[in-house]
Amino acid sequence: MLPTARRRTFFGRPWSDYALFLILLGPNLALLVVFTYRPLIENFQFSFYDWNLSSPTSTFVGLANYREWFSRDDTWVIVGNTVVFTVAAVVGSLVLGLVLAMLLDRKLRGRNFVRSAVFAPFVISGAAIGIAFQFVFDPNFGLVQDLLHRVGLSSPDFYQNPHWALFMITVTYLWKNLGYTFVIYLAALQGVRKELLEAAEIDRASKWTTFHKVLLPQLRPTTFFLSITVLLNSLQVFDIINVMTRGGPLGNGTTTMVFQVYEETFRNFRAGYGATVATIMFVILLIITLVQVRIMDRDDQR
Numbered sequence: 001m002l003p004t005a006r007r008r009t010f011f012g013r014p015w016s017d018y019a020l021f022l023i024l025l026g027p028n029l030a031l032l033v034v035f036t037y038r039p040l041i042e043n044f045q046f047s048f049y050d051w052n053l054s055s056p057t058s059t060f061v062g063l064a065n066y067r068e069w070f071s072r073d074d075t076w077v078i079v080g081n082t083v084v085f086t087v088a089a090v091v092g093s094l095v096l097g098l099v100l101a102m103l104l105d106r107k108l109r110g111r112n113f114v115r116s117a118v119f120a121p122f123v124i125s126g127a128a129i130g131i132a133f134q135f136v137f138d139p140n141f142g143l144v145q146d147l148l149h150r151v152g153l154s155s156p157d158f159y160q161n162p163h164w165a166l167f168m169i170t171v172t173y174l175w176k177n178l179g180y181t182f183v184i185y186l187a188a189l190q191g192v193r194k195e196l197l198e199a200a201e202i203d204r205a206s207k208w209t210t211f212h213k214v215l216l217p218q219l220r221p222t223t224f225f226l227s228i229t230v231l232l233n234s235l236q237v238f239d240i241i242n243v244m245t246r247g248g249p250l251g252n253g254t255t256t257m258v259f260q261v262y263e264e265t266f267r268n269f270r271a272g273y274g275a276t277v278a279t280i281m282f283v284i285l286l287i288i289t290l291v292q293v294r295i296m297d298r299d300d301q302r
Contacts, residue, residue, distance in 0.1 A: 040282070046275035053271050065276035074252050082235065082256040085170055089234035092174045094226060097181025098219075104182075105189045115186070119179035126176060130243030133172040162253030165245050169254055172240055177233065181226050188222040224296045228289060235285065238262060257281050 047065055051058035069075055100118060104111050121129060136143045137158045145155035156164045192215065200210040216223075236258050241247060247255035247263060255263070257277055265274030 043275045043282075044279055046272055047279045049272040050270075051272040052269045053265065054269060058272065061272070065273050066280075068273065069276055069280065074255075077252050078255050078257060078260050081166060081252070081254060082258075084166060085173075085237070085256055086231065086234045088170045089173055089177075089237075090227060090230050092170075093177060093181045093230050093234075094223065096174065096178055097226070098185050100178070100182045101185035101189055105186060115182075118182050121176045122179035122183075124176070126237070126239035127243050129172060129176045130240040133168070133175075134244055137168050159245070160249050162248075162250055165249055165254050169237075169240055169244055172244065173234065173237055176240070177230070180233075181230060184222060184226055185219070188219055192218050221296075224292065228292055231288065232285065235281065 046058075048060060048062055049058040050061045050064070104115055104118075108114075135141075139145055139155045139157050139159070142155070144158075148155050158164045158168045196214050196218075197210065200214050205213070235256075237256065238258055241254055241256065241259050242262075245254045247253070247259050258281065261274045261277045261281070263274075264270045264277065
């Protein structure tokens with residue numbers, strides 16, 4: 001009887017394993033290259049050109065777009081709006097989501113209905129939410145105006161004051177996306193080690209100590225994941241701003257960097273400058289994400 005032929009190997013594994021790996025990974029990798037990495041590289045290239053979308057030709061201008069962005073007066077107003085909106089969205093979503101998850105993790109009557117009600121806005125279109133909340137914040141006959149009037153207060157002019165307008169779109173975004181952090185935290189609470197909570201109760205630890213020393217450390221991976229995803233999502237908010245304020249009032253009252261990309265590219269027909277803003281956003285996001293990953297790795301090593 002002839003001995004079984006040895007299969008050819010590469011780094012100790014048969015070639016068939018690598019072939020299967022390429023078959024399974026190939027389509028996903030091709031989609032990433034075509035729809036993610038290629039547009040990213042082309043966007044970086046466009047940032048060095050002065051290009052009108054309606055023109056078949058473009059002019060190479062080097063770093064002129066970047067110099068303009070750093071020297072324009074409205075740049076730091078837009079960056080400030082982006083920072084305020086993003087920080088409020090991330091912190092508000094995490095805190096409110098965790099509070100609601102802890103509350104609705106208990107055995108309460110009607111909790112399934114409340115869970116569904118909290119999550120429902122997340123699956124509704126942002127444009128539809130924006131239109132609905134235009135009436136909620138209307139200073140003449142909106143719901144907020146009516147509630148304030150009942151307690152003897154006048155309603156702020158959300159559509160003329162830039163600070164109140166930014167507050168308005170932030171509240172709208174939080175209401176729409178709160179269900180996302182709520183559901184993730186609720187799922188994470190199901191995996192919390194109950195014996196640790198019982199041990200803290202036996203030791204007569206206070207509720208704050210139990211929350212801070214026992215519960216939060218177990219939720220750290222979930223919080224890290226949510227901080228990244230909510231950060232990325234909040235920096236890409238466009239539909240709510242476009243429907244409710246169109247970047248105003250007073251020019252750039254609620255304009256964020258992603259909305260500036262849209263305005264420069266499709267309203268001002270400056271695709272090159274819009275690509276510059278998008279590239280700067282990408283670099284900022286990359287740095288923030290790397291810092292978050294570094295902090296998480298350092299915590300895991302302790």
